[in-house]
Structures are given as C-alpha cells and as structure tokens.
Amino acid sequence: MKGSGALGNARGIDFQRLAQDFKGLNPNEPGTWPLAPRVAVFAGLLTLTLAAAWWFDWREQAETLKQREAEEVQLRQDWVAKKKEAVNLDEHKRQLAEIDRQFGALLKQLPNRAEMDSLLSDINQAGLGRGLQFELFKPGADQVKDFYAEMPIDVVVTGGYHDLGEFASDVARMPRIVTLNNVALEATKDGRLKLNAKAITYRYLDEEELARRRQAEKAAKGKKR
Template sequence: MSTKRASVNIDINAWFEGVAEQFRGLNPNEPGQWPVLPKLAAFAVVVLAAVALGWFLVLADVQAALDAEREKEPNLKQDYRSKLAQAVNLPELRKQKSQVEEYVTQLEKQLPGKAEMDALLSDINQAGLGRGLQFELFRPGQILVKDYYAELPIALRVSGRYHDVGSFAADVSNLSRIVTLHNLSVVAPTGKDLGGALSMEATARTYRYLDAGEVAEQKKAAASKKAAGAKK
C-alpha cells in the first residue's frame, strides 16, 4: 500500500518536473519552437492582455456613456409622468385654451387700431369736458411699439371741482377702449382761494394693436437683432 502512494508522489513530482522543464531555456526570438505548455501559457497571457486593453480603450467609454444614460432615467421618468398627466387632462386643457383665446380676443377688441386712435383721444377729451373740467394740458407723447401692441402716453392736466375730477377718472377707466391713468397728482387750491378748483396731473396710457405690416416689421427687426447677437 505504501509502495503505491510513493509511486503516485513520484509520478506527480515527475510531472511537475516535466512541466517546469518545458519552460526552461525558452528562446523568446523563436516562440514557434516552444513546447506545447509554454505556447498555451503565452496564448493565455496575450488573450488576457487583449481583453484588458479592450476594456480600458473601448468598454470603459461605453460604460461611462451607459452610466450617463442611467443618470438621465429619473428625469425622463418624471417628464413622462408629466406628459402622461397632460395627455389624460387633454380635453380639459383644450377647453382652458379655448377660454383663454376667447378672453384674449375680447381684450384685443378693446384695443383700437391705428385709424381709431384719433377717435379715442377725442373720447378722452370729451370725458373731461363733459364733467366741466378745463384742460390745461393735453399732449400725446411718442408712441412706444412693443412686441404685439403699441402704447401711447398722453400728458394731462385738468382743473375742476373735486367730484368732477373723480368722475372724470372713473369715466376714463370705463371707456370702451383700454385707457389707464398713471402718476396721478392732485393739487388743492392754496392761500385765500380755498374754494378754487383742484388741479390734477396724470399720464394717460392707451394702447392699440399692431396691424399686419407692423407685426411683420417687428418680427423682421427681432430676427435681425438675434442674427446680430449670434455673430458676436
């Protein structure tokens, strides 16, 4: 029994010695003449090196891109939920949009066109005269053109009784066209003339919509300004 064990140990030792012998005295310049085991070992080393190099040169960038896409996932899910909620409420949103469009249309009807501005200025003047006020100043200013409308400031100074001045301000606010009063300043009579007329200074602002030609001109100017900014 002991003879068999000794034989096995001797055979194993002899096998390891044979393997080691194959790796001794290898000529690196002539790998084709190497024994089988060194060739297999060299092949395994080359494969592992190729895999490692491929990981660092190719797969590492792919992994980084994958991680970046995974980081986008929560935001995309949130965006999806938001759009899904909008899609579910689409009929109600369309109804609200229609209501807003109707409201905007009503507001646009309160804005005079270019041809109606003179009539509106006359209405403001008549509102003051109808209350018995005396116009000391009625001077339209420079028209300010905005994106979708134009604004006309009018410098006003009227004098009259307290209630008439208040009624005039109310009449202006109730005109069919939009007119707003800004920078109101009411000066009471001084000295002995306590029963005299009050003096009110204000800036009335009225608005009109732009016609098709003016809208086109505004868009052209905005496009030119954007192009000039892009060149800088």
C-alpha cells in the same frame, strides 16, 4: 489520528511546517509542490484573473449598466409625465381655448390706428361732461412694443374733487383700455383742484406696422452677426 500536510492538525495550523513547504520549490515542477504553495498560487492566479477581468471588461459593463439604469429611470419619468398630459389633454385644450378667447377679448379693447382720434375725443369729452377745464391735453409719440403701441397723453385738468374722481372712473370704464399714471393733485387759488396725470392708451399694430417691425428686427440681427 493526525492530519497530513502543513495546513494543520487537531490543535491548529503548524506555521513552521507551512513555512518549510514554501522553501526550495522547483518552478518547473509545480505538480510536486506541497498543498499549501499550490493553494496559494491558485488563489493568487484566481485573484489576478478576476482583477484583470474587472479592469478590462467588467468595469466597463458595470458603468454601462449603471448608465442604462439611469436612462430607464428617466424614461419612466418621461412616460409618467406624458401619460398625465394625455389624460389631461381635453382639459389643456379647454384651457387653451379659454386663453384664446380672453386674449381676443382684450385685443378688441385695443383700437387700431384709425380709431385713435375717436378715443382721444372720448377722453376729452369725459372730462368736459363732468364740467372740468382742460389746461393741457397733449398726446405724445407712440412707443411701439411687440404687437401693440402705447400712446402717452399729458393731461392737466381742473375742477372739483368729486368731479375729478368721477372723471377718473369714467376713463376706467371706457370700452378701450386707458390708464392714468403719475397722478398728482394740487389746490388752486379759487379752491378747486388741479389734476396732473399721464394717461396712457394702447392700440394694436396693423399688418404694415408689424411687417416694418419684423424687417427692422431682421436687419438688426444681421448687423450683430
């Protein structure tokens, strides 16, 4: 039994019959067209409809969906991070308290302006107590930083090798922070050693100095504008 229409028979598609079906079609009476043209038109209309729907509607929805998926991933990551912070909140508080304690201990090692004379005297006495001879002990101008100031002191002192070493150790062990920088040693004619160094000590700024610094910074920002 043979199949009807141009779509095929038992052996395959009859391309001649298929071509004939597309000839002489009346556009005003598509209902009278053979099956093949009607299927082709329907497939074309369906394709155009799907393409139009994608371009004018579905494409934007797909982009929105992709954006929402990315936002969901980010929100999940933020949630996990905040959950970890919440779990470790007590540990963070403990660490913060420890940092505050350590900072307070370091701050106590910085003298205020009124205590600087006493500190300079302690450094001088540390050298004299070791039998050293000061050729120069000259404090310089303060170098103001964020909340503290550095005071450089040019030091030239002579004495024996071990005495100079003990002097450096005494300075390092002082309750106030004092550092020795740019250290240089040279031998003298009498066989002793001369130590050239720049000692630096630190002090914290009092409220008046901090207020002046804030005012100067505010004025500098105003000029930049």
